[in-house]
Structure formats: C-alpha cells, structure tokens
Amino acid sequence: MDFDLDEEQRLLKESLDRLLSERYAFENRKAYQQSPEGWSREMWAHYAELGLLGLSFAERFGGSEKGAVETMIVMEGFGRALALEPYFATVILGAGFLRYGGSEEQCAALLPQIAAGKLTLAFAHTERDSRYDLAHISTRAVREGEGWVIDGEKGVVLHGDSADRFVVTARTGGGERDREGIGVFLVGAESPGVGRRGYPTQDGLKAAEVTFNRVRVGPEAVLGEPGEALSLVERVVDEAIAALAAEAVGAMAAMHELTLDYLKTRRQFGREIGSFQVLQHRAVDMLMALEQARSMAMYATMMAGEEDGAARSAAVSQAKVQIGRSGRFIAHQAIQLHGGIGMTMEYRVGHYFKRVTMIDSAFGDADHHLKRLARENATRAAA
Amino acid sequence: MDLRFTPEELAFRDEVRGFIRANLPEGTRNKLVEGRPLDKDDTVFWQRTLNKEGWAVYNWPVEWGGTGWSPVKQYLFQDELQQAPAPLPLGFGVTMVGPVLIAFGSEEQKRRYLPPIANLDEWWCQGFSEPGAGSDLASLRTSARRERDRYIVNGQKIWTSLAQYADWMFCLVRTDPQAKKQEGISFLLIDMKSPGITRRPIVTIDGGRDVNEVFFDDVEVPAENLVGEENKGWDYAKFLLGNERTGIARVGTSKERLRRIRELASLTSANGRPFIEDERFREKLAALEVELKALEMTQLRVVAAERSRRDNKPDPASSILKIKGSEIQQATSELLLEVVGPYAMPFEPEGWNEPPVGPEWAATIAPAYFNWRKISIYGGTNEIQKNIIAKAILGL
Numbered sequence: 001m002d003f004d005l006d007e008e009q010r011l012l013k014e015s016l017d018r019l020l021s022e023r024y025a026f027e028n029r030k031a032y033q034q035s036p037e038g039w040s041r042e043m044w045a046h047y048a049e050l051g052l053l054g055l056s057f058a059e060r061f062g063g064s065e066k067g068a069v070e071t072m073i074v075m076e077g078f079g080r081a082l083a084l085e086p087y088f089a090t091v092i093l094g095a096g097f098l099r100y101g102g103s104e105e106q107c108a109a110l111l112p113q114i115a116a117g118k119l120t121l122a123f124a125h126t127e128r129d130s131r132y133d134l135a136h137i138s139t140r141a142v143r144e145g146e147g148w149v150i151d152g153e154k155g156v157v158l159h160g161d162s163a164d165r166f167v168v169t170a171r172t173g174g175g176e177r178d179r180e181g182i183g184v185f186l187v188g189a190e191s192p193g194v195g196r197r198g199y200p201t202q203d204g205l206k207a208a209e210v211t212f213n214r215v216r217v218g219p220e221a222v223l224g225e226p227g228e229a230l231s232l233v234e235r236v237v238d239e240a241i242a243a244l245a246a247e248a249v250g251a252m253a254a255m256h257e258l259t260l261d262y263l264k265t266r267r268q269f270g271r272e273i274g275s276f277q278v279l280q281h282r283a284v285d286m287l288m289a290l291e292q293a294r295s296m297a298m299y300a301t302m303m304a305g306e307e308d309g310a311a312r313s314a315a316v317s318q319a320k321v322q323i324g325r326s327g328r329f330i331a332h333q334a335i336q337l338h339g340g341i342g343m344t345m346e347y348r349v350g351h352y353f354k355r356v357t358m359i360d361s362a363f364g365d366a367d368h369h370l371k372r373l374a375r376e377n378a379t380r381a382a383a
Numbered sequence: 384m385d386l387r388f389t390p391e392e393l394a395f396r397d398e399v400r401g402f403i404r405a406n407l408p409e410g411t412r413n414k415l416v417e418g419r420p421l422d423k424d425d426t427v428f429w430q431r432t433l434n435k436e437g438w439a440v441y442n443w444p445v446e447w448g449g450t451g452w453s454p455v456k457q458y459l460f461q462d463e464l465q466q467a468p469a470p471l472p473l474g475f476g477v478t479m480v481g482p483v484l485i486a487f488g489s490e491e492q493k494r495r496y497l498p499p500i501a502n503l504d505e506w507w508c509q510g511f512s513e514p515g516a517g518s519d520l521a522s523l524r525t526s527a528r529r530e531r532d533r534y535i536v537n538g539q540k541i542w543t544s545l546a547q548y549a550d551w552m553f554c555l556v557r558t559d560p561q562a563k564k565q566e567g568i569s570f571l572l573i574d575m576k577s578p579g580i581t582r583r584p585i586v587t588i589d590g591g592r593d594v595n596e597v598f599f600d601d602v603e604v605p606a607e608n609l610v611g612e613e614n615k616g617w618d619y620a621k622f623l624l625g626n627e628r629t630g631i632a633r634v635g636t637s638k639e640r641l642r643r644i645r646e647l648a649s650l651t652s653a654n655g656r657p658f659i660e661d662e663r664f665r666e667k668l669a670a671l672e673v674e675l676k677a678l679e680m681t682q683l684r685v686v687a688a689e690r691s692r693r694d695n696k697p698d699p700a701s702s703i704l705k706i707k708g709s710e711i712q713q714a715t716s717e718l719l720l721e722v723v724g725p726y727a728m729p730f731e732p733e734g735w736n737e738p739p740v741g742p743e744w745a746a747t748i749a750p751a752y753f754n755w756r757k758i759s760i761y762g763g764t765n766e767i768q769k770n771i772i773a774k775a776i777l778g779l
C-alpha cells in the first residue's frame with residue numbers, strides 16, 4: 001500500500017493546479033459563469049490538451065488509460081477551483097456509460113470526440129418522484145422495428161442545458177420501481193421530440209428539465225442490455241460518487257484553508273481571532289472532519305473499480321455518508337468563523353458551502369446512504 | 384409552582400389567535416410559509432393593523448401606547464404571531480430603539496419618535512456593526528465631531544439589515560477618541576435622507592439583498608438627536624442588546640417550520656411512499672421536537688421569572704435562549720432541505736418570472752438553509768453568547 005503519488009501522478013496534479021491557479025481565480029470563474037453556457041469552452045480546450053477529457057479511456061479511443069487515482073486528483077482540483085465545466089457530466093457519467101456499457105463501435109465513434117473536447121454528454125436519469133432510487137424510472141422505451149421510441153420526463157439533469165447528447169435511462173418493461181426492465185439509450189439533444197429547459201443551480205452550475213416525446217432511436221443508441229441495465233447504472237453511479245467525494249474533499253480543503261487564513265488575519269479585541277482557544281479547537285475539529293473525508297474519498301477511489309457490486313456499493317455508500325457529514329460540518333463552521341463576511345456572495349467560502357450541499361444531495365444524501373448501509377447490516381446478520 | 388397557563392392566559396391566547404386569523408392578509412402569510420421575501424408594504428400594513436388594535440408596541444409602558452401585558456402574555460402574543468406565521472412588529476423600532484428612547488430619551492424625543500415607530504410610519508435600522516467592529520463592537524470608529532449645535536459624522540457601518548427601507552438609523556458613534564473604548568461612544572439618531580449618506584446593498588449567499596453597507600461622508604446630525612448623555616452610548620447599547628428576553632429563541636417560528644416539514648414530507652415521495660413515513664427521518668423530526676419542547680419550557684421559565692424582576696438589567700439566560708433557538712431553527716432548515724431532495728438544486732434568481740422548475744414549494748428551501756446560517760452570527764455570535772454565559776452565569 002502506498003499513499004504517495006507516483007511521478008506521473010504528481011506531474012498531472014502540478015499541471016492541473018498550475019492551469020487552475022492561472023485561469024480559475026474567483027473573478028475568472030464569475031466571468032465563465034455569466035457566459036451563455038455558464039462555463040468556459042476555453043478551459044474545456046485546455047482540459048483536452050492536458051489529456052483530462054480522455055483520462056481513463058483506452059489509448060485506441062484517444063485516452064491515456066489512467067485509473068481511479070488520477071480521476072481523484074483531477075476532481076479534487078476541480079473541487080478547489082469550483083470548476084463549472086461539465087467534466088463530471090461528460091467524462092465521469094456520460095463516458096462511464098460508454099466505457100462500461102458501450103460496444104467497440106460506440107466507443108470508437110464517441111470517446112475520441114469526448115477526449116478531444118468536441119462532444120459533451122449529460123445523464124438524464126432522475127425523475128420527479130424518483131428521489132435517490134436508481135430503479136425508480138417511469139420514462140418508457142418501446143421497441144419499434146429495429147429501434148426504440150422513448151417517452152418521458154427527466155429532471156435536474158446536470159449540464160443538460162448544453163449537452164450534445166443525453167444518456168437516458170428508460171423502462172423497457174416491468175413496473176415503476178422494478179430492478180428489471182431498465183434500458184440505457186444515447187439520444188442526441190437535437191433529435192426530434194427532445195425538449196429541454198435549462199436553468200442555473202444553487203451552486204452556480206447549470207441543469208435542465210428534459211422531455212422526450214416519441215423520440216426515435218436506432219439500435220446503435222442502445223447501451224448495455226435493454227431490460228438488464230440497472231447494474232450498469234449502478235456501476236457508473238458508484239464510480240461517479242467516488243469522483244464526487246474527491247471533488248467534495250477539494251472544496252472542504254479550500255474552506256478549511258480559507259478559514260485558517262482568516263483566523264490568522266482577522267483581529268477583534270486587539271488580537272487575532274485565531275488566538276481564542278475555542279476557535280482553535282473548532283479549526284481542529286474541521287481538520288479532523290476533512291481528514292476523515294479525505295480518507296474515505298481515497299477508499300471509494302480504491303473500491304470504485306471493484307467487480308463485486310455489493311462490496312463496491314457498500315464502500316461507496318460509506319464514503320458518501322462521511323463526505324456528506326464532513327462537508328456539512330466544515331461548511332457550517334467555515335461560515336460561522338468568518339462571521340458576516342462568510343455570508344456574502346462576494347466571498348469564496350459561501351460558494352464552497354453551496355457546492356458541498358449540492359454534492360450531498362447528488363445520488364443520495366448522507367442519510368440515504370446510511371439507511372442503505374443499515375439494511376446491508378441486517379442482511380449480513382441474517383446470513 | 385404551577386406549570387399551566389391560567390384560564391385567563393389561555394383565553395388571551397385564543398383572542399390573539401382569532402385576531403390574526405381574521406386580519407392577517409393571506410398573501411403575507413403565504414410568503415412567510417413559503418419562505419418568499421416580504422415587501423415593505425406587507426410589513427407596514429400588518430403593523431398598522433396591529434397598531435389599530437393597540438398591540439403593535441405590546442412591550443412598551445401604557446403611557447406610550449403599550450399594553451400593560453404581563454411577560455407571559457407578551458410571550459404568548461409573539462408565539463402566536465410566529466406560529467401563524469405573521470410578521471412581528473418591526474424589531475428595530477419596537478424592541479430596540481423604542482425602549483431605549485423610553486428609558487433614556489428626552490420628552491421631546493419620545494413625543495417626536497415613538498408614535499411613528501408604533502405605526503411604522505418611520506422605518507428604523509440598526510447602525511452598530513462596522514467592518515472592524517463586529518464581535519468587538521466597542522472598537523467602532525465611525526466618528527461624530529461636535530460643531531456648535533450639530534455633529535459631523537464620518538465613517539462606515541456594515542451589515543445594516545433592511546437599510547434600503549429605512550427612514551432613520553440609530554447609530555453608535557465615537558464622540559471621544561481619547562477615552563477608553565467603551566467610554567467614548569454615543570447613541571445618535573440619524574435621518575437617512577441626510578446629505579452624505581450612501582447605502583450599498585450586499586448580496587448574501589442565498590442571492591438576497593437585505594443587508595447593506597452605509598457610508599457617512601460629513602453627515603450633519605442636529606445635536607438634539609443625541610440620546611441621553613454624550614459618551615454614555617455604550618450603556619444604552621448594552622441595555623438594547625439585552626432587552627429582548629422573550630421571543631429571542633423564536634420558538635413559535637420553529638414550531639411553524641416543523642409543521643411545514645410535516646406537510647412537505649407528506650407531499651414528497653420516496654420509494655413510492657410519502658417521505659414522512661421514512662423511519663429515520665421521522666426519528667430525527669421527533670428528536671428535534673423534543674429539543675424544541677425543552678427550549679419552550681426553558682423560555683417559559685425565563686419569562687415567568689420576569690415577573691419578579693425589579694431591575695432592567697440584561698438577563699444572561701437570554702444568551703441560552705439565543706444559542707439553542709438558533710441551533711433549532713437551523714436544524715429545521717436542514718430537515719426541509721432533506722425533504723426536498725434533488726429538487727433543492729434549481730436556483731430561481733430574483734425576478735424569476737417563469738413557472739417553477741420543480742414542485743412549486745421547492746425553490747426557496749435551499750436558499751433559506753443557506754441564509755439561516757446567519758442566525759448564529761447576527762445579534763452577537765454564538766461564540767460570544769457562550770462567553771457571556773461563561774462569565775455572567777458561571778463566573779469563569
């Protein structure tokens with residue numbers, strides 16, 4: 001076991017950190033956010049140049065065949081920078097479906113375009129009542145000739161407003177919450193029958209409500225096995241949660257640093273507020289929460305590629321619980337220790353607070369995963 | 384010891400409840416329930432409605448239009464307003480500057496300022512905090528230099544809530560730069576229309592614009608606007624800050640939020656069932672209700688003890704109420720966030736005129752959660768409240 005980065009990983013981290021510190025200052029970010037898409041095409045091109053957009057793709061698909069540790073490094077960097085680009089939607093989620101569920105032809109057609117920065121994806125999955133249940137899908141896909149016809153409504157599709165294509169989950173059979181009868185399809189955003197309504201999210205990103213009204217797709221749009229694709233969804237989502245954990249750690253580390261700096265510079269009662277012992281202890285509690293979260297993000301990274309679905313999901317749920325709790329504690333304390341200034345839009349810390357809050361509610365909040373782990377315990381005890 | 388309300392107190396509560404039900408505009412109530420901002424007019428209309436009934440300045444002495452209600456009745460009144468939910472009479476006037484004027488102001492000041500406070504004909508804001516003087520309020524630097532019959536004020540206030548609506552500010556200024564820091568402060572009433580005043584909104588993390596910076600550039604303030612004695616302002620400020628013993632915990636507001644949580648958790652489904660049936664969620668809700676009930680009883684003990692108080696000194700117990708009350712309010716905002724789930728995400732900025740993205744009640748939930756972090760910061764942070772308790776109650 002080795003927790004140190006190897007030479008190449010260190011280089012990756014350094015070049016990303018350099019890029020972000022040069023081009024992702026708070027003011028830059030604000031400008032990117034105000035552009036029509038809400039993120040920077042220029043940064044996207046830089047990510048492509050650095051090889052980030054094909055990080056874990058096979059070389060023959062224009063990728064650099066890196067593993068989960070590299071993804072963790074990149075996501076942590078994005079967490080610190082509060083990056084707005086659709087990396088998570090496109091490279092982690094969208095391309096994840098291709099990597100795990102795409103045919104050789106599908107991968108050859110799309111992954112190189114993603115790696116080159118020419119194609120963005122979004123995962124159209126959540127529905128109005130599905131909350132965090134991955135099998136809760138009422139969007140339908142009905143066979144018609146060689147292809148399929150998709151009907152339904154998807155909500156809070158991250159970066160769905162600007163994506164070129166959607167990865168859509170739909171029901172090919174079974175009832176609303178059955179584990180069987182789920183299919184995954186690739187749908188062009190401009191296909192006839194696709195409608196979308198974009199909007200900003202609380203944390204400054206973009207999302208969309210997407211409707212599919214008798215949308216026809218051919219057999220080449222099918223990812224995985226129609227009717228049997230839930231395990232594909234679970235696999236990709238588990239990997240996505242590991243990536244989110246790393247992003248959250250980046251945000252938490254940044255909040256902790258900002259707070260520490262503030263404790264050392266803000267003066268009240270004729271001294272630095274960091275000289276008050278109660279605030280020192282609070283900063284220590286924040287550090288402990290951060291380190292616990294970092295450890296669990298690493299654990300999720302380590303387990304993300306695990307073939308045994310039950311072991312992988314359990315690890316990822318444990319990480320999500322820790323990330324959710326640490327994130328909330330650190331954010332609350334970061335705001336509190338800044339006093340009024342922490343409450344303002346002009347200051348960075350509040351934006352991290354909003355991002356970790358939204359990460360908690362992505363793919364199941366801390367309590368959702370805690371309940372899942374609790375059920376797991378009961379099953380284990382019975383066995 | 385008799386832990387029950389008397390029949391008279393209960394009848395009083397019913398009377399207040401009936402009055403609110405009959406008179407509170409539906410639109411105002413809905414905004415509060417849904418967490419949407421009130422317009423200035425909503426607040427003004429409601430306070431005038433209360434004032435017609437003789438209830439707006441419920442906490443003042445009868446000779447200045449007050450009610451003469453016992454502390455228990457005052458508490459019940461606030462609790463009913465919070466639970467309705469209805470706006471409370473504007474605190475800056477009614478519970479802050481009003482009582483200071485009654486205790487320390489001149490006869491002319493009382494006659495001039497108190498009636499428009501009661502009827503909310505004049506809106507007041509609180510100019511205490513400065514960029515360099517938050518928790519350490521006594522280090523404030525905004526200066527007031529005496530020139531014949533007026534003061535010349537220079538400096539800056541920050542975090543001034545609702546200054547955008549304000550006609551007047553009660554303001555702490557430094558009148559003696561030489562004196563020990565608490566001893567050179569005075570309490571001035573400043574007309575917000577005076578030349579030399581600039582207000583600038585500060586956008587908060589939820590996207591709201593309710594706090595402001597206020598700049599003073601050679602602002603002339605008539606000397607008669609000094610309250611009490613020059614350089615005694617710190618005493619009046621301490622009186623003001625400790626004056627609000629009842630209602631500070633906002634127990635009624637938390638009760639109303641719990642009701643809202645139950646309502647929305649019934650409308651939301653998880654795993655094909657109403658979320659309110661989720662065992663873990665229900666337990667957390669129940670645990671919070673226990674905390675709130677305990678706080679309510681603690682609050683009532685403090686209120687009941689008021690009856691036997693003779694002095695007007697701040698009661699450090701109010702710090703306990705403030706800390707616990709803020710924690711519980713913040714916890715209600717977290718439970719609401721949990722209820723709404725993925726639909727907490729869409730952000731509908733100010734002036735959003737489109738139909739809601741998710742369930743129509745969802746859009747305000749995350750902003751309220753962000754915004755309510757302020758409750759443990761304003762009015763003296765929870766850390767400062769604990770310092771007060773440690774010193775004043777524990778003698779440490």
Ligand SMILES: Cc1cc2nc3c(=O)[nH]c(=O)nc-3n(C[C@H](O)[C@H](O)[C@H](O)COP(=O)(O)OP(=O)(O)OC[C@H]3O[C@@H](n4cnc5c(N)ncnc54)[C@H](O)[C@@H]3O)c2cc1C
Nearest residue numbers: 336337339340511512517518542543544757761762764766
């Ligand atoms: C939404 C909002 C509305 C407000 N409205 C008003 C208003 O209308 N009028 C007005 O005058 N002010 C208002 N305030 C200001 C508020 O009272 C101050 O923010 C508060 O007193 C804290 O001061 P500060 O922000 O400068 O933080 P600081 O005093 O700098 O505190 C920073 C951190 O240090 C801690 N700290 C400081 N001293 C100590 C100590 N001795 N021991 C332990 N910890 C310590 C604090 O608890 C805090 O966590 C408002 C603030 C907010 C956020």
